[in-house]
Amino acid sequence: MNVAHELAPTRAQLEKLARPLGFVPTMGALHAGHLRLVEVARRECKSVAVSLFVNPMQFGPQEDYERYPRDFEADSALLAQAGVDLLFAPESTTMYPPDFSTFVDVGKLGTRFEGAARPTHFRGVATVVAKLLHVVEPDVLYLGQKDAQQTAVLTRLVRDLNFTTRVQIVETVREADGLALSSRNAYLSVQERAAATTLYAALQMMLKEIRAGRSVEEAREAAVRVLSSQARLEYLNLVDAQTFSRLQTLRPPAFLIGAARFGRTRLLDNLWIRE
DSSP, X not given: OEEEOSHHHHHHHHHTSOSSEEEEEEOSOOOHHHHHHHHHHHHHOSEEEEXXXXXXXXXXXXXXXXXXOOOHHHHHHHHHHTTOSEEEOOOHHHHSOTTOOOOOOOGGGGGSTHHHHSTTHHHHHHHHHHHHHHHHOOSEEEEETTSHHHHHXXXXXXXXXXXXXXXXXXXXXXXXXXXXXXXXXXXXXXXXXHHHHHHHHHHHHHHHHHHTTOOHHHHHXXXXXXXXXXXXXXXXXXXETTTOOBOSSOOSSEEEEEEEEETTEEEEEEEEEOO
């Protein structure tokens, strides 16, 4: 596996890779969910590139940028073992020179739910992914379903800005007890880790109740009763899969989305409803 940190060497290495090229953007702290994206890209494409960059622009002033888990050596070893052809691991100054002032605004989609909770988050995500797509120019962009609203934002980005890249969304990878894999799971205490599984259980209950004919509000109330008392729920909603506007009746494609805090750790999860 080739590793590049600067733009010119990265582009030189990319020119040598066979097409189609699959691309997986990451912030490191890799787990089986990231590796599943690489696995799917490896299966579907002739070459695979991965980026590893903890993007400061998507963290708010009181968020966990400084303590976000970082282990470049371990991540590099995992990616090499997974058959990645090129790892692009830029420094912050490479992506954002001192006078950087251009951002991508994703409109109303970026102001709902996660956008409301983290007002600059999606602007930062869209900006860095747009830059990475310009650098890598992949044929396929692989994203994990766990960050459902982020996949909607980036799918819109690719469409609206006329990138030729195809977006491929890969199903959430879970622990045996249902907890969605996340780099932030490492922050959970033993008790918080046990309680965190109830977010997925609540989403499952909400879908069951909706399919049984309950209203969205009745289904939400049933779902909340499933949550651990340790959970501080932020939202639990049925939304349109593309716009993330709230739905009062099930109209697929849709997502059931949830966010809750367990201790100091904020976790997201969702259920994708195809039909």
